[in-house]
Amino acid sequence: MAAQTILFDFTLDSAKTADEKQRQEVAKILRNELEHVFPQLELAYSMESPENGYFSVLHENKATIITCRIFQHGLLTVNVEYFLPAGKEPIMSFDGLVHGKSLENALAVKLKAIRGQKLPALRRGDVPRYFPSSDERIIEYDIDKLVYEVRSPFQKIQILHSKTLGNMLLLDELQNIAESDLIYTETLMGRGIENYEGKEICILGGGDGALLYELLKENPKHVVMLEIDELVMEACNKYLNSICGDVLEKRRSDQYEIVVGDCVEYLKKFIGEGRKFDYVFGDLTDIPITGAPVGVDWDFIRTIFEHSFKVLKPDGKFLTHGNGTSCTESLELFEEQLSLLKPKVKFTTSKAFVPSFMEEWLFYQVSFA
Amino acid sequence: MAAQTILFDFTLDSAKTADEKQRQEVAKILRNELEHVFPQLELAYSMESPENGYFSVLHENKATIITCRIFQHGLLTVNVEYFLPAGKEPIMSFDGLVHGKSLENALAVKLKAIRGQKLPALRRGDVPRYFPSSDERIIEYDIDKLVYEVRSPFQKIQILHSKTLGNMLLLDELQNIAESDLIYTETLMGRGIENYEGKEICILGGGDGALLYELLKENPKHVVMLEIDELVMEACNKYLNSICGDVLEKRRSDQYEIVVGDCVEYLKKFIGEGRKFDYVFGDLTDIPITGAPVGVDWDFIRTIFEHSFKVLKPDGKFLTHGNGTSCTESLELFEEQLSLLKPKVKFTTSKAFVPSFMEEWLFYQVSFA
Numbered sequence: 001m002a003a004q005t006i007l008f009d010f011t012l013d014s015a016k017t018a019d020e021k022q023r024q025e026v027a028k029i030l031r032n033e034l035e036h037v038f039p040q041l042e043l044a045y046s047m048e049s050p051e052n053g054y055f056s057v058l059h060e061n062k063a064t065i066i067t068c069r070i071f072q073h074g075l076l077t078v079n080v081e082y083f084l085p086a087g088k089e090p091i092m093s094f095d096g097l098v099h100g101k102s103l104e105n106a107l108a109v110k111l112k113a114i115r116g117q118k119l120p121a122l123r124r125g126d127v128p129r130y131f132p133s134s135d136e137r138i139i140e141y142d143i144d145k146l147v148y149e150v151r152s153p154f155q156k157i158q159i160l161h162s163k164t165l166g167n168m169l170l171l172d173e174l175q176n177i178a179e180s181d182l183i184y185t186e187t188l189m190g191r192g193i194e195n196y197e198g199k200e201i202c203i204l205g206g207g208d209g210a211l212l213y214e215l216l217k218e219n220p221k222h223v224v225m226l227e228i229d230e231l232v233m234e235a236c237n238k239y240l241n242s243i244c245g246d247v248l249e250k251r252r253s254d255q256y257e258i259v260v261g262d263c264v265e266y267l268k269k270f271i272g273e274g275r276k277f278d279y280v281f282g283d284l285t286d287i288p289i290t291g292a293p294v295g296v297d298w299d300f301i302r303t304i305f306e307h308s309f310k311v312l313k314p315d316g317k318f319l320t321h322g323n324g325t326s327c328t329e330s331l332e333l334f335e336e337q338l339s340l341l342k343p344k345v346k347f348t349t350s351k352a353f354v355p356s357f358m359e360e361w362l363f364y365q366v367s368f369a
Numbered sequence: 370m371a372a373q374t375i376l377f378d379f380t381l382d383s384a385k386t387a388d389e390k391q392r393q394e395v396a397k398i399l400r401n402e403l404e405h406v407f408p409q410l411e412l413a414y415s416m417e418s419p420e421n422g423y424f425s426v427l428h429e430n431k432a433t434i435i436t437c438r439i440f441q442h443g444l445l446t447v448n449v450e451y452f453l454p455a456g457k458e459p460i461m462s463f464d465g466l467v468h469g470k471s472l473e474n475a476l477a478v479k480l481k482a483i484r485g486q487k488l489p490a491l492r493r494g495d496v497p498r499y500f501p502s503s504d505e506r507i508i509e510y511d512i513d514k515l516v517y518e519v520r521s522p523f524q525k526i527q528i529l530h531s532k533t534l535g536n537m538l539l540l541d542e543l544q545n546i547a548e549s550d551l552i553y554t555e556t557l558m559g560r561g562i563e564n565y566e567g568k569e570i571c572i573l574g575g576g577d578g579a580l581l582y583e584l585l586k587e588n589p590k591h592v593v594m595l596e597i598d599e600l601v602m603e604a605c606n607k608y609l610n611s612i613c614g615d616v617l618e619k620r621r622s623d624q625y626e627i628v629v630g631d632c633v634e635y636l637k638k639f640i641g642e643g644r645k646f647d648y649v650f651g652d653l654t655d656i657p658i659t660g661a662p663v664g665v666d667w668d669f670i671r672t673i674f675e676h677s678f679k680v681l682k683p684d685g686k687f688l689t690h691g692n693g694t695s696c697t698e699s700l701e702l703f704e705e706q707l708s709l710l711k712p713k714v715k716f717t718t719s720k721a722f723v724p725s726f727m728e729e730w731l732f733y734q735v736s737f738a
Contacts, residue, residue: 001442001443001444002444003378003438003440003444003446005376005446005448007374007491007493009372009493009494010494011494044414044416045413045414045426047413047428047431049431051431051432052430052431052432052452055426055428055431055434057414057424057426057436059416059424061421062416062418062420062421062424063420063421065424065436065438067426067434067436067448069372069434069450071372071452071494073370073452074370075370075371075372075452075493075494076494077372077374077450077493077494079374079436079448079450081438081446081448083421083440083442083444115497115518117497117499117542118542119491119499119507120499120500120501120505120506120507121505121507122376122488122507124376124378124444124446125378125379125380125440125444125445125446128484128486129506130486130488130489130507131489132489133509133511135511136489136490137489137498137509137510137511138488138489138490138491138499138507138508138509139507139508139509139727140502140506140507140508141506142502142504142506142695149484163695164694164695164728164729173486173487325533326511326532326533358508358727359533360533
């Protein structure tokens with residue numbers, strides 16, 4: 001079951017949309033042209049205002065509903081929406097993606113538009129498929145199945161199946177990791193650069209199990225993983241088996257232990273015990289995309305930093321993910337937080353294109369200065 | 370200048386949307402909740418039909434216009450649209466992408482929705498930024514500038530600047546090549562696999578100049594390039610200099626020649642002259658995304674195949690791009706065309722993730738069986 005929404009934009013000479021009379025004229029041309037595609041088109045409603053231009057509702061048998069806005073600044077938006085029963089063909093198959101001839105072209109010519117654009121059709125109410133990049137661009141994934149969905153006490157957990165990326169973990173509708181993303185884990189851990197043999201390691205978060213699974217291949221002395229969300233681990237153990245193996249199933253061995261709880265509480269406990277690690281991994285929530293370094297997220301990140309360095313050996317390293325390399329503002333804020341730490345720290349970065357993020361991601365390696 | 374369109378979808382128990390009275394109830398809940406965000410919300414228009422459910426137009430001072438549809442199948446769509454002046458902040462900054470708290474969540478709870486989704490905000494009338502993948506998924510690019518646009522006798526030519534991909538060439542609104550895409554050219558030519566030293570080569574199309582530029586680095590005997598669109602070459606020479614060097618500027622040397630004209634006509638000429646090549650490159654239009662192997666595109670592709678093999682030496686190769694690896698149907702149709710050729714041919718394939726396509730692409734190496 002899905003509705004289709006098809007959006008058209010036209011940039012017009014603003015002199016042609018400045019007053020009501022002109023906008024009426026544009027609306028008339030638009031309607032005439034739409035009638036070639038929708039013969040039974042009717043005008044259901046229209047509204048006008050000097051500040052906000054023209055708006056109208058057109059429809060064909062109340063099934064296909066078309067809303068139009070003509071802004072006085074020379075922008076025309078046309079939204080076409082209709083219900084598409086499963087298995088039926090979209091009504092606009094001549095959408096110009098293949099043959100270059102389309103309603104958009106016809107309208108652009110008739111309206112003498114400076115520019116016209118038809119967005120690829122959007123599917124509504126189908127499986128979740130639209131997710132944002134780190135800089136909030138819309139990206140449609142080739143999702144063919146909602147595998148699993150549950151709301152834990154901490155977050156919304158979804159496992160979606162992508163034809164090309166395999167199963168994907170989403171937390172509160174944000175891409176987390178997919179079966180395609182070994183490169184994410186290998187870049188986070190600096191495989192081939194860092195030597196984990198015989199080392200003591202602490203993972204903050206990491207509920208998908210992939211980092212723990214890969215670290216154990218490097219024969220560390222011991223790894224303790226602190227994950228708060230039991231349900232994330234159950235979901236990943238079941239549906240992301242190819243990236244986490246059996247570590248979430250077993251939960252412990254002589255080489256590792258998974259603790260279900262608040263990592264900050266356990267870090268405090270470790271500090272009290274004077275327990276130290278060679279590596280601490282920050283594999284927790286993403287950092288805010290924009291805005292000043294205030295609010296719960298930055299406080300949380302600062303808290304994590306401060307406690308983590310208290311359990312690090314003098315030559316230890318704190319390894320964590322940053323953000324998309326295009327999010328320069330939030331990366332600067334992140335590095336600003338690092339610069340505030342006492343004792344002083346220094347850092348290096350590495351990056352990789354993460355398939356399920358569809359963008360390049362930045363990773364940090366932080367140590368005492 | 371841009372308008373923002375923010376789309377919400379909610380999947381409801383269809384028993385709650387089956388008749389008019391129930392849909393009115395859902396509409397009432399929706400409106401009450403929207404009023405928390407839009408205090409001056411007014412109902413401008415509504416319409417009902419047994420077959421197509423409920424539709425309404427709400428607005429705040431005619432500036433922010435919200436259209437709602439409640440389909441009897443249990444689908445509710447909400448479209449919010451308003452004008453966003455340059456430099457102004459979007460009205461929905463609490464869009465839940467960062468903090469997970471959003472209008473969508475509030476509505477989903479109040480509506481007791483099975484599922485709710487808020488699509489990343491869409492920008493209308495701004496620079497072109499939304500383009501389709503080969504399987505027609507919408508992908509938003511980080512375009513910050515429309516560098517160049519012209520309509521040639523053959524197609525619409527655009528050069529757009531992407532923050533992460535550099536300048537991109539678009540032909541009739543389809544991604545063609547970007548400064549980030551050396552891998553595309555290297556996979557098409559099988560760099561490191563094929564040996565071009567002292568070979569005679571014919572390029573069909575290739576107007577962006579990247580293939581010619583890379584081939585000349587491999588010291589071939591001679592390359593002739595047949596491109597129909599003068600304006601594409603002028604645009605690429607000016608704006609894609611980093612991938613085509615000076616080959617489009619010079620147009621000829623003792624090692625290559627660019628002919629502006631219809632490649633089919635020139636292929637016929639070569640056939641008449643008995644001219645043969647070691648390699649022929651098909652660097653022309655994309656193949657249809659779906660549909661039966663009929664119509665102008667497949668005819669064109671068949672014609673290209675037939676003529677190309679008539680100018681190939683017995684041990685020659687025809688190298689070309691296919692389609693996104695997810696477009697299995699059109700790839701099968703493409704291979705079906707190959708299987709129809711006489712004399713018989715055999716082929717191998719290679720693939721690469723092309724940055725500006727944001728997907729994995731398949732390439733073909735065809736030779737006589």
